[in-house]
Amino acid sequence: MTAPRIRDLGPLSGTILLFGGAYSNLQALDALLGLGVPPERAIFTGDVVAYGADALACAERLADYGCPAILGNCEAQLLAGASECGCGFESGTACDIAAKTWFEHASNQIGPRAQRFWADTPDWLTFTHGAKRYAVIHGGARDIARFIWPSDPDEMFEAEFTTIEAQTGPIDGVIAGHCGIAFERRIGARHWINAGVIGMPPHDGRPEARYATLADDGIRFHSLSYDFKAAARAMEVAGLTQGYETALRTGLWPSEDVLPRPLRR
Numbered sequence: 001m002t003a004p005r006i007r008d009l010g011p012l013s014g015t016i017l018l019f020g021g022a023y024s025n026l027q028a029l030d031a032l033l034g035l036g037v038p039p040e041r042a043i044f045t046g047d048v049v050a051y052g053a054d055a056l057a058c059a060e061r062l063a064d065y066g067c068p069a070i071l072g073n074c075e076a077q078l079l080a081g082a083s084e085c086g087c088g089f090e091s092g093t094a095c096d097i098a099a100k101t102w103f104e105h106a107s108n109q110i111g112p113r114a115q116r117f118w119a120d121t122p123d124w125l126t127f128t129h130g131a132k133r134y135a136v137i138h139g140g141a142r143d144i145a146r147f148i149w150p151s152d153p154d155e156m157f158e159a160e161f162t163t164i165e166a167q168t169g170p171i172d173g174v175i176a177g178h179c180g181i182a183f184e185r186r187i188g189a190r191h192w193i194n195a196g197v198i199g200m201p202p203h204d205g206r207p208e209a210r211y212a213t214l215a216d217d218g219i220r221f222h223s224l225s226y227d228f229k230a231a232a233r234a235m236e237v238a239g240l241t242q243g244y245e246t247a248l249r250t251g252l253w254p255s256e257d258v259l260p261r262p263l264r265r
Contacts (some may be wrong), residue, residue, distance in 0.1 A: 020198025046072025
């Protein structure tokens with residue numbers, strides 16, 4: 001395992017906005033930024049770009065916003081000049097096939113600007129909030145694109161905590177992204193928080209996306225309403241019609257290939 005680049009934010013106080021997965025969905029990102037949270041009270045868990053039509057505009061919006069952020073696998077792949085997203089989809093699945101189209105679209109928009117946007121972005125963050133210390137990662141500790149689900153066994157979370165603490169020292173919680181579903185799992189005295197993503201609904205039959213807030217009394221998950229019809233139309237105009245444009249309208253992913261069986265409909 002290559003040692004992650006870690007940036008410590010020090011002590012944070014008050015309510016902190018946690019969000020991830022802008023996914024090139026400009027309408028959703030604008031709605032999130034429209035909440036008016038100052039950048040020093042927000043943290044982004046990665047994947048600025050993905051399925052949507054507006055990769056470059058989302059990258060520019062987040063750069064202008066200037067909140068602390070980590071690399072998602074999509075940014076890491078664009079920085080490396082890779083030809084695919086490195087999302088962790090199984091080869092040949094519906095998700096993997098569709099990814100080839102949307103990643104090429106994002107890569108064509110971003111091009112060499114990737115270095116300007118993300119060359120200095122860390123892999124992980126750490127911070128303290130109240131009496132607790134947190135690490136922010138994208139997917140898994142050893143694999144940026146590992147899918148970690150609310151249905152996974154306690155032993156898997158324990159192993160992740162152990163690997164993370166080998167780099168950060170003791171922590172009370174992890175804030176993650178990547179899988180697209182917001183959740184909190186308590187493992188003993190520690191907790192694993194996935195802040196969800198704003199660029200795609202969490203496969204629950206509703207078009208609203210998800211984000212989280214961390215306050216003195218714990219974590220809360222919130223729905224994000226935005227102009228999903230405009231976001232879907234933008235995808236259609238861009239030729240991104242592999243099913244994710246329909247997911248924005250229906251709230252259901254075009255495939256359950258990536259989901260563990262307990263989370264499938």
